Amino acid sequence: MERIDINGFEIFPGALDVQRQQAVLNDLRTVVQAAPLFHPETPRGRKMSVRMTSAGRVGWVTDRRGYRYEPHHPNGTPWPPIPDSVLAIWCDVAGIDRLPDCCLVNFYGEDARMGMHQDKDEGDFSYPVVSVSLGDEALFRMGNNRRGGKTESIWLRSGDVVKMGGEARLKFHGVDRVRFGTSTLLPKGGRINLTLRVVD
Numbered sequence: 001m002e003r004i005d006i007n008g009f010e011i012f013p014g015a016l017d018v019q020r021q022q023a024v025l026n027d028l029r030t031v032v033q034a035a036p037l038f039h040p041e042t043p044r045g046r047k048m049s050v051r052m053t054s055a056g057r058v059g060w061v062t063d064r065r066g067y068r069y070e071p072h073h074p075n076g077t078p079w080p081p082i083p084d085s086v087l088a089i090w091c092d093v094a095g096i097d098r099l100p101d102c103c104l105v106n107f108y109g110e111d112a113r114m115g116m117h118q119d120k121d122e123g124d125f126s127y128p129v130v131s132v133s134l135g136d137e138a139l140f141r142m143g144n145n146r147r148g149g150k151t152e153s154i155w156l157r158s159g160d161v162v163k164m165g166g167e168a169r170l171k172f173h174g175v176d177r178v179r180f181g182t183s184t185l186l187p188k189g190g191r192i193n194l195t196l197r198v199v200d
């Protein structure tokens with residue numbers, strides 16, 4: 001597997017072939033049926049531009065009460081299990097024998113983006129976060145342990161996987177924009193990003 005290291009962000013271009021991308025997408029349809037995508041609100045009351053849901057023992061949520069992991073979808077039902085096709089990706093790249101507790105699912109429609117942030121709601125930062133890109137291309141920006149400073153960007157394509165561990169685990173990152181309609185994986189366009197996380 002090809003691997004590019006950008007300041008500790010490990011990028012595996014084309015880690016998933018089209019068949020595996022399709023298999024994951026099919027499994028995500030089941031996830032989204034059980035746990036519908038919702039439009040989260042930041043603690044300061046701003047709607048995020050992505051729609052989101054989770055699979056796993058816990059899911060990541062945000063609303064006026066803050067950023068956190070919860071055992072239930074906002075509608076009160078438990079999150080569905082993380083599909084085996086997704087766990088297999090973690091096993092391929094994480095390099096540890098612990099499975100993730102949460103698979104956060106982000107859907108980027110036209111004009112969706114994600115501001116620079118750290119993933120820091122988990123209990124143990126020695127575990128990596130593994131990110132999977134499906135569908136349209138996205139400009140992924142990678143920064144530093146503190147906000148600001150020099151950043152580097154890379155276009156993530158369908159089937160690319162990024163491991164954020166070690167020195168990159170707490171680095172700021174975000175998605176500046178999505179090139180809508182650049183992939184045929186999702187029939188109506190858009191991008192799905194999965195992040196696999198050990199929570200506690």
Ligand SMILES: O=C(O)CCC(=O)C(=O)O
Nearest residue numbers: 106119131140175193195
């Ligand atoms: O969409 C991406 O590539 C990154 C998503 C992300 O950083 C997150 O969900 O915390």
Ligand SMILES: [Mn+2]
Nearest residue numbers: 117118119173
């Ligand atoms: Mn993140």
